[in-house]
Amino acid sequence: MQLKLEVAPLVNLLTSLTHLEQSIGPLLTTLGSWSYILLFAVIFLETGMVVFTFLPGESLIFLASTMAATHSDALSIQILVPVFFVAAVIGDTVNFEIGRHLIRLPWLQRHLPQDKQIKAQHFFTKYGAKAVMFGRFVPLVRTFVPLSAGASKMPQASFALWNLIGVGIWVSVGCSLGYFFGSIDFVQEHLSLCFLGIMVAALVPAMLAAVVKTIRQRTVSQ
Numbered sequence: 001m002q003l004k005l006e007v008a009p010l011v012n013l014l015t016s017l018t019h020l021e022q023s024i025g026p027l028l029t030t031l032g033s034w035s036y037i038l039l040f041a042v043i044f045l046e047t048g049m050v051v052f053t054f055l056p057g058e059s060l061i062f063l064a065s066t067m068a069a070t071h072s073d074a075l076s077i078q079i080l081v082p083v084f085f086v087a088a089v090i091g092d093t094v095n096f097e098i099g100r101h102l103i104r105l106p107w108l109q110r111h112l113p114q115d116k117q118i119k120a121q122h123f124f125t126k127y128g129a130k131a132v133m134f135g136r137f138v139p140l141v142r143t144f145v146p147l148s149a150g151a152s153k154m155p156q157a158s159f160a161l162w163n164l165i166g167v168g169i170w171v172s173v174g175c176s177l178g179y180f181f182g183s184i185d186f187v188q189e190h191l192s193l194c195f196l197g198i199m200v201a202a203l204v205p206a207m208l209a210a211v212v213k214t215i216r217q218r219t220v221s222q
Helices: 002-017 020-031 034-048 058-070 077-102 106-111 114-137 141-151 156-183 185-189 191-221
Strands: none
Touching: 034 058, 034 077, 034 141, 058 077, 058 156, 077 141, 077 156, 114 141, 114 156, 141 156
């Protein structure tokens, strides 16, 4: 009896993953306009608050855009693009302001070496534009770049400009790829299998990195 209770959640999860079109579609229809608010909140928190780096970023944009192609009655790509863009821009701006003001706290001033602050300022003076624009495409990094830019006193106007460009490219590419992917007939007919394949493929680099790290550690220890 206990074994059945333990297996039941796994079975339900597997069933949901293999029948996404039957679970996500009705859910989006039920949520209605709240779907956009929820998506906005996730992207805002992932980019604006360092404690929420675990939240999905481009994967959510890709998935939502794909769903917009397969379930146009539930999600509109014309609405998703500005929702994601505004959420990311506001999130980065809030993160930048947090970094800009937190650095003034006496506790940080005492514990953060002055030479480190100077190095950070020099880095963003030389590579600030590239860091802000291209850091947007790297998970985890995109959350810390605005914070570091603010803490290192990068000019607000410069940050705002390159952040707009980076976010614009990030959202455009993610939404375009997701919507195109969802427009393919094969994907529409096998949506669950396609997403499971993407999930597995996304895990491969992390698994390989873990294997390489383990091998190196064993080699060093020997």
